[in-house]
Amino acid sequence: MSGGVPVLEARGVTKVYETRGVETRALNGVDLAIAEGEFTALSGPSGSGKTTLLNLFGALDAPTSGTVLLDGEALAALSPAALAQRRLHKLGFVFQAYNLIPVLTARENVEFVMELQGVSAGERRGRAEELLRAVELEGLGDKRPFEMSGGQQQRVAVARAIASHPRIVLADEPTANLDSGTAGRLLALMERLNAERAVTFLFSTHDPLVMDRARRNVHLHDGRIAADETKSAA
Amino acid sequence: MLVIRMAWRNAWRHKRRTSIVAIAVAVGITGTLLSIALNYGMINQMIDTAIATDLGHVQVHARGYESDPELHVQIEDGARAPLAALASLPEVRGFARRVRAEGLISSPRASAGVRVVGIEPEAEARVSLIADSVLRGAYLDERGARVLLGEALARRLEVDLGDKVVLSVQDLAGDLTGDALRVEGIFRTPSSALDRGNVFVRLDRAQALFGLGDAITEVVVRADSRAAAARVRDALAARLPDLEVRSWDQREPALLYLVDLSDQSALIVYAAIFTAMAFGIANVLLMTVFERRQEIGVLTAIGFGRARLVATIAAEALVVTGLGLLAGFGGAAGVVWALRDGIDLSAFAEGLTAYGIGTRVIPLLRGQDFVAPLVVALVTAALASAWPAWRAVRLRPAEAVRQP
Numbered sequence: 118m119s120g121g122v123p124v125l126e127a128r129g130v131t132k133v134y135e136t137r138g139v140e141t142r143a144l145n146g147v148d149l150a151i152a153e154g155e156f157t158a159l160s161g162p163s164g165s166g167k168t169t170l171l172n173l174f175g176a177l178d179a180p181t182s183g184t185v186l187l188d189g190e191a192l193a194a195l196s197p198a199a200l201a202q203r204r205l206h207k208l209g210f211v212f213q214a215y216n217l218i219p220v221l222t223a224r225e226n227v228e229f230v231m232e233l234q235g236v237s238a239g240e241r242r243g244r245a246e247e248l249l250r251a252v253e254l255e256g257l258g259d260k261r262p263f264e265m266s267g268g269q270q271q272r273v274a275v276a277r278a279i280a281s282h283p284r285i286v287l288a289d290e291p292t293a294n295l296d297s298g299t300a301g302r303l304l305a306l307m308e309r310l311n312a313e314r315a316v317t318f319l320f321s322t323h324d325p326l327v328m329d330r331a332r333r334n335v336h337l338h339d340g341r342i343a344a345d346e347t348k349s350a351a
Numbered sequence: 352m353l354v355i356r357m358a359w360r361n362a363w364r365h366k367r368r369t370s371i372v373a374i375a376v377a378v379g380i381t382g383t384l385l386s387i388a389l390n391y392g393m394i395n396q397m398i399d400t401a402i403a404t405d406l407g408h409v410q411v412h413a414r415g416y417e418s419d420p421e422l423h424v425q426i427e428d429g430a431r432a433p434l435a436a437l438a439s440l441p442e443v444r445g446f447a448r449r450v451r452a453e454g455l456i457s458s459p460r461a462s463a464g465v466r467v468v469g470i471e472p473e474a475e476a477r478v479s480l481i482a483d484s485v486l487r488g489a490y491l492d493e494r495g496a497r498v499l500l501g502e503a504l505a506r507r508l509e510v511d512l513g514d515k516v517v518l519s520v521q522d523l524a525g526d527l528t529g530d531a532l533r534v535e536g537i538f539r540t541p542s543s544a545l546d547r548g549n550v551f552v553r554l555d556r557a558q559a560l561f562g563l564g565d566a567i568t569e570v571v572v573r574a575d576s577r578a579a580a581a582r583v584r585d586a587l588a589a590r591l592p593d594l595e596v597r598s599w600d601q602r603e604p605a606l607l608y609l610v611d612l613s614d615q616s617a618l619i620v621y622a623a624i625f626t627a628m629a630f631g632i633a634n635v636l637l638m639t640v641f642e643r644r645q646e647i648g649v650l651t652a653i654g655f656g657r658a659r660l661v662a663t664i665a666a667e668a669l670v671v672t673g674l675g676l677l678a679g680f681g682g683a684a685g686v687v688w689a690l691r692d693g694i695d696l697s698a699f700a701e702g703l704t705a706y707g708i709g710t711r712v713i714p715l716l717r718g719q720d721f722v723a724p725l726v727v728a729l730v731t732a733a734l735a736s737a738w739p740a741w742r743a744v745r746l747r748p749a750e751a752v753r754q755p
Contacts (some may be wrong), residue, residue, distance in 0.1 A: 201656040
């Protein structure tokens, strides 16, 4: 585990799903802390609990037992409305299938979260343009998602994720639907955002490329942390 | 603003689906509004006919006439006081004195009970349409021994222009008396009841026949408009405290009840139409929620709260319904405008004139006719969105974001 102030922390987290009376233990007593500024990959085979852990960190689901803390605050104690506020102000999401809002343009997708935060129209517009430049999509702000390639959509998704100045971006298999060249460029972009803007990233991934570029690799197996390695600075 | 923008764009993601629902709403609204417009046009014509043939906008009687409309309840002295008061009132287009009493009219071949109305021909022409309704012959003039008959009555009595008829009445003293008159004119008004049951003679002839001297039974007043009737009534009542001054709607409140009845019937029709519509809207929204589970999951994940989610789905229902409403309003207004010269209903003339409705009915829409469907439709849309919204809120974002 790396040092620094934990943005997200799982303490003894267990998650059990029950389907038709059959219990499935997706996470089993996981302890993990993600510090500010990290660029961490959460890897493991299918069913190892990566997505479940990401959902718990994203306040999209609640653990069966144990505690998840966001900036030291236990998420279990919060109401649905308060959780929505935490997601809006402290968390950014990048999904495997991009999941942009199809009726909004690229710029509007980036502005969307800021609009929810109550940022003024002028400021939203300026920040959205600046973020689209940062993800190398200048001039494509008026395109709708269906008019863009997968890589372009995922870059819009990254811009949307960081538009709200979140404490951490949770990226669920962000390169899974991209070819290796596009995936490499996307990772480079996220590395740059991590380095230049101190954006904290936590990925769930199968992709060796992501694991290779991540500075910390947490490997899950059967709902437990099997390995947690931090690369030394080059 | 964000919610409305998203609802608007979402509504157009499935143009055909949205259009079908909007068209269904529009057709329902247009049909109902046209039915209301036609209904109100007929009622309006009934009121106009009643005002133009009999009631006027305001009537003045001796006190007690309302409960006992007999000859002895009369306005003395040639109604000098009401005439003087009316001469100085604004918003008065005309006024005329009348004598009105029951009698029996006979021809050599038949007889009929009638209402004898004594009128001042010139003054009456300014307050009623009798002068303009003369179909054959002439309107009353200086010659006294003349009578105007309705077409239906003339047919029943089997008399024609120039024929002689006898009016038999009971005079003020209670004695039976009569007068022989020649048929001067035959009239037809939009009211078959009036045509069958009223005969018009000169006022002085009627006064003499009924032994009234210079007394009359009523003064009828035509105001500049229906809206001015109440003001004229109140002003006149203030100046004539010893007389009964009543406006047309007080004399015939049933006419207003018809308007209320029509409005209430429309509400029932709207409730039926929109109840059916609610299922259609709810069905479309449920499909929408089902299709957009992933998107709803993403929205929830990035902090789009439940209240906004519910508002977006409700707004989408309102957009679809609102489009239908606007199209329906536009359609109804357009059709009513196109029919501004009236619809020829002469095929139903007999039935219509029985209610004082002419054969050409002009459909009319009032501003308030748009309010009821607007409110009912918007409430329906909001209610119809409740179930889909509940389904959307119940989606678990962690699962929804992964569902294609």
